[in-house]
Amino acid sequence: MRTAIALLCVAAIAPVAAAQTPFPMITHVSPVAVQRGTTADVIVECRTSSLAGAYKVLIEGAGVTAEIAPNKEPAPKVPNPKAPTNPNILSGTLKVTVAPDAPLGVREFRIASTLGISSLGQLLIVDAPVVAEKPVPSTMAKPHPVPVPSVVCGRIKAPEAVDYYSFRARAGQRLTLEVTCARIQDKIHDLQKHADPLIAIYDTEGRELAAADDGYFADPVLTFTVPKDGEYRVSVRDAKYDGDPRWAYALSITDAPRAVWSFPLAVNPGQSVKAQPVGSAAVAGKDWLITAPTTPSIHTAPLKLNGTETNPVPVVVTPVPLIEEQEPNDTPKQATRVTLPGGANGRIGTKRDLDHFVFTAPKGRAVRLEVFARRFGTSLTSQLDSQIDVMTPEGKVLASNDDLNGKDAGLTFTPPSDGDYVVRVRDLNNKGGDGFIYYLECDFAKPDFAIKCDPAKAMIGPGSRTAWFVQVTRANGFTGPVKVDAQGFPAGISVNALTIPANMTQGLLVVSAAKNAKLDTSVVKITGTAAATNERGEAVQLTRTAVAVEEIYLPGGGRGRFDADTIAVAVTNPSDLLEIKVKQPRVTLKPGEEVRIDVEVVRGPQYTKDVTLDVLLRHLNTVYGNPLPPGVTMVEGKSKTLLGTGSTGYITLKADPNAPESTDVPVCVQGFVAVNFVVKIGYASDVIWVAVKK
Known part of the structure; x- marks a missing residue:
């Protein structure tokens, strides 16, 4: 029924009438952290809609559950036509319970209500006691x-705001101070400007002893050795002295062993290896161990020593044989040899350090070279901004790359002849240090694909539908079709069959609710499966899990997209539009032919505002989802898409004279209504199966 996308906010445009069913848009929570092994009340603050009628919370991962605390507002059975349309922040309370062994770190969550499912919220699971910021403002003098250890939860509420905390410490004590703030804002829908926190430590006379700005991307982390017994003070502020009441943070102060980074970065599945931490856990003569999870991917895992554990650190789990760089390797002639397939753990240890690796490859067989170090939106937070160069053993550069995946370099190189080739790794800005760790993977390019689902949530009333746009990115010569499957729906929810053909990169899932579907919500898993041929000519099956595309409202009204972990669906009460009806369940076009699709909008009794029709997912002239077969377009001038307050319209599709043949491509018509200036919600028709026949 509903697919939310952003609308332009322009003062010169007349106010857009608000829909009566805005879903909760989470901006922040207070406190933002909960200690494992405890139960705590967490206030969730939203824009657009309150949490009245909320009935279930979906939290990512194991060991954390939440219940909706009783709300004084009654649960609405139908939308309230007199509901306020201004974006006042509204709140509700969750009772969050964290198991003693729950994994540490940030968790995504959503709240389902009778009217919809919320945008993403984020909650931090910690291992130290949580202290709430006091309502009385603090100063350097007061x-x-x-205590140490503790996690202080506060907010950088306004421009020029600075929060001060004091703690007592002993001479020689090694403390780690870390702020979690910016990294829990990236997936928030309606938070256009983000914090850039900075921390500083002072003595009681106000002299600055240490400071940190960017550590985990914009979030600071600081290792501080206490010079003498006594009291110390720490300040938290925005680096630009900006502020916002929604900028919640968690300041961790601990004397427990902390690893900011750890070397080696890559470990084989299930293996335990010696680890060299960077941070307060780095003590000469102590050998920590890290045990990799069993599934190849980017993970986090703690370092362990004699029953003591550090915080989880990033680890790349890979099945390829691994080596460590051998210094000196500053020239091609000193290059460390790596096999294909294989990988190397390295570190750009000093300024202008160059690491060289040599591999042997046959002529014409493509090789994939990729650095894993610093990737925004992941746990990889190395300080390295990598660049790689592929060279001959004599030093002639054959190929180069800077940013392939975030700040990580990578490329696919096809050797022009049999022999040795050298890959050089360096920092783009010629910096270096203990935190400039990386993993270089060297492997033959294998057919592969990635899959995404846009948007990341669905809200479906009984008897209604919503549209998900599935996008496939093929790589390394893979050109085949991809079969899409979805699992984990609540009872009464179904989707159409979908195979994205070889000549298409997008497909459509229409998620339908039976007329007797009951209120419920769940996390859904979407996968793509394809047949391919590996580098040895053997048939293999590829299965990839879809990444959720969370919609982000950008400054000026743009639609941003940020990769998230959870795709969710919720059954709601009947909403603004009860159904989008089309008369043609199948459309067959000849090349050059046009076909009109008649559309009827069945409105809810309370909704009398504007409706707009479309077959694409688009915003501000940018198309984000297009399920139409190759060569088929929507004819704008021959489509009645702006319905206003009417209930009928039509869409005209046209096949290009050279359109290739296609069969049973799923398409739907969506009716969009405005929630406010920046968001609209789409209600989908049943599947229209489109074909092109010569």
Whole structure:
């Protein structure tokens, strides 16, 4: 029924009438952290809609559950036509319970209500006691005292705001101070400007002893050795002295062993290897161990030593044989040899350090070279901004790359002849240090694909439908069709069959709710499966899990997209539009032919505002989802798409004279209504199966 996408907010445009069923848009939570092994009340703040009628919370991962605390507002059975349309922040309370062994780190969550399912919220699971910021403002002269260890939850509420905390520490004590703030804002829908937190430590006379700005991307982390017994103070502020009441943070102060980074970065599945931490856990003569999870991917895992554990650190789990760089390797002649397939753990240890690796490859067989170090939106937070160069053993550069995946370099190289080739790894800005760790993977390019689902959530009333746009990116010579499957729906929910043909990169899933579907919500898993041929000419099956595409509202009204972990669906009460009806369940076009699709909108009794029709997912002239077969377009001038307050319209499809043949491509018509200036919600028709026949 509903697919939310952003609308332009322009003062010169007349106000857009608000729909009566805005879903909750989470902006922040207070406190933002919960200690494992405890139960805590967490206030969730939203824009557009309150949490009245909320009935279930979906939280990513194991060990964390949440219940909706009783709300004084009654649960609405139908939308309220007199509901306020201004974007006041509204709140509700969750009772969050965290198991003693729950994995640490940030968790995504959504809240389902009778009217919809929320945008993503984020919650931090920690291992130290949580201290809430006091309502009385703090100053350098009157800081708020906090224990060590603790996690202080506060907010950088306004421009020029600075929060001060005091703690007592002993001479020689190694403390780690870390702020989690910016990294829990990236997936928030309606938070256009983000914090850039900075921390500083002072003595009681106000002298600055240490400071940190960017550590985990914009979030600072600081290792501090206490010079003498006594009291110290720490300040938290935005680096630009900006502020916002939605900028929630968690300041961790601990004397427990902490690893900011760890070397080696890559480990084989299930293997335990010696680890060299960077941070307060780095003590001469102590050998920590890290045990990799069993599934190849980017993970986090703690370092262990004699029953003591550090915080989880990033680890790349890979099945290829691994080596470590051998210094000196500053020239091609000193290059460390790596096999194909294989990988190398390395570190750009000093300024202007160059690491060289040599591999042997046959002529014409493509080789994939990729650095894993620093990837925005992942746990990889190395300080390295990598560049790689492929060279001859004599040093002639044959190929180069800077940013392939975030700040990580990578490329596919086809050797022009049999022999040795050298790959050089360096920092783009010629920096270096203990935190400039990386993993270089060298493998033959194998057919592959990635899959995404846009948007990341669905809200479906009984008897209604919503549209998900599935996008496939093929790589390394893979050109085949991809079969899409979805699992984990609540009872009464179904989707159409979908195979994205070899000549298409997008497909459509229409998620339908039976007329007797009951209120419920669940996390859904979408996968793509394809047949391919590996580098040895053997048939293999590829299965990839879809990444969720979370919609982000950009400054000026743009539609941003950020990769998330969870795709969710919720059955709601009947909403603004009860159904989008089309008369043609199948459309067959000849090349050059046009076909008109008649559309009827069945409105809810309370909704009398504008409706717009479309077959594409688009915003501000940018198309984000297009399920039409190759060569088929929507004819704008021959489609009645702006319905206003009417209930009928039509869409005209046209096949190009050279359109290739296609069969049973799923398409739907969506009716869009405005929630406010920046968001609209789409209600989908049943599947229209489109074919092109000569």
